[in-house]
Every structure is written in C-alpha cells, then in structure tokens.
Amino acid sequence: MSKVLVVSDSHGLTKELETIRERHLSDVDLMIHCGDSQLDPDHPALTGYFTVGGNCDFGGFPQELVSNFAGKKFFITHGHRYSVKTSLMNLKYKAEEVGADIVCFGHSHVLGAEVVGGTLFLNPGSIRLPRERIEKTYVILDLNGDKVEMSVFDMEGHKIPKLSHQFVLGKDS
Template structure:
C-alpha cells in the first residue's frame, strides 16, 4: 500500500492540485485529514478521501472514515473530537475499537508518527499553517506488510529526513 496523507490545508487549493497531480497515479489512496475548508464538490479536493475538521462547514464530509486499503484497516479523522492536542489515548481507544492498523489525523498542525501497540498513528502536519516549525508538510506512507516507511515532505516536495521513520511488523 502507498498513501499520500495531507491535512489542514485551510482553503489552499494549489498545493492540493499539485499533490494530486504528483501522486494520484502512484498512490493507492490520497487522504485529507480535515480542515480543507472546501466544499465537497470543489475540484481541488476531488480524488481525495476527506474527513471533516473543526473548521469545515461542509456536512457532506464525515467526521471519521474506516477504509480498507491494501489489506490494511485505516481509521481517518481530523482529531479534534478526540482531544489529540493533549493526548492520543482517546484516539487509540477508538482505533482499537475499529481494529485499525493505521490512524491518520490532523488538527495539531504538527507532523509526527508513532506506533502504539500494533497501530501506527500519523499526523502529516499542516500543508498551509504549520506549528512548531516553518515547514508546511505532508506525508507518504509505504507498507509492504513487513515494514512501514513514512516519509515527510515540505510543500516544495523536499524530503524532511529528520521526521521520516520506519516501523517493522
């Protein structure tokens, strides 16, 4: 499985189009973890699997999505309903309830990845309004069933190796 994960674009459409053009043919899924602030019929968000963030007014986007991709169970949410700025505990309970292999979320605008139990949690940061850094970020994840490689990039598509990591299964 290969997935592009982006979040918190806050009405920025050019980067979403750029990412779609760059990765749509090579990724199995394009995921937006909320706060796009776009309507569900906006061309820039077309082609992405999208959840609703706290700044999204669009009722068409669900708060949570459970999706099967490449034989893995993915839980996608924005994170504001799980208090992710303070703890991942609530999110990890929900991930366990869903039997998720991966949890993709946003909201904090801070990129990072960690493995809790057998579940990998990934926040791609914000592609528009970063916090804790001046880098606008997104992530690519590749899973070959033995190891999961997570690579973070800035908005000019330069890899940020200090954020990237690999987890073994």
C-alpha cells in the same frame, strides 16, 4: 507495495492540493485529507482525496472513515473530537474499538508519527500553518506487509530525509 499520501489542515488552499495531487498521482494508490480543508466537499481541489471533516469544515463531510486498503485497516479522523492536542488516549481507544492498523489525523498542525499498541498514529502536519516546525508538510506511507516506511515532504515536493522513519505494525517501535 502500496503507497498512501496523507495531508491535513490545508485551510482554504486549493492550488497546493491540486499540485500535490498532480505531483504524486502516478505513484500513490490512495490520497487522504484529514480535514480542515475549509472547502466544499465537491470542490475540484479535493478530487481524488478521501476526505473527512474538521472543526473548521461545514457541510457534507463524514466526521470519520474506516477503510481497508492494502491489507491494513485505516481509521481517518480530524482529531478534534478526540482531544488530540492534549493526548492520543481517546484516539487510541477508538482505534482499538475499530481494529485500526493505521490512524490518520490532523487538527494540531504538528507533524508526528508513533506506534502505540501496534497501531501507527500519524499526523502529517499542515500544508498551511505548521506548528513546531517551519516546513509545511505532507506524508507518503509505503506499505509493505507489517513494515511502513514514512516519507515526509515539503510543499515543493522535496523529501525531508531526517524526518523519514520506518515502523513495524503489530508491535511498539
């Protein structure tokens, strides 16, 4: 089983990114930042994070990344170029184009996850300015074949059980 930590929209926070990294360094295999860090790409707080640029980021970040990890293809983007605040349709087309199993994005600051057309679309919310909930959140995915267990955490590192969910990739669930 492999674990992936996903965070987004930290908007200038540094200590919090470092705390999350140190808290989970020994139990996750990959760390993703979905953009709007508002930091330089070489900032120490981003060390260890696979990071894309958001609409509030400047200089040096890739706008999107495609990565194979644990037998799954990840597509990572901030989401602003795909109008994710209004619809997942554009992002869905891009996911199909690149053959993604899991799409990680941010931008809306709204925690959410759903399987569409067999692909998991995940927004971890924001650790700075969450919308539609009070908790500042990030997510850890446990990958086990086509099963994905999503655990949602608050900034203190507490798992929020009512927000955890299991998904099956390859079919809508």
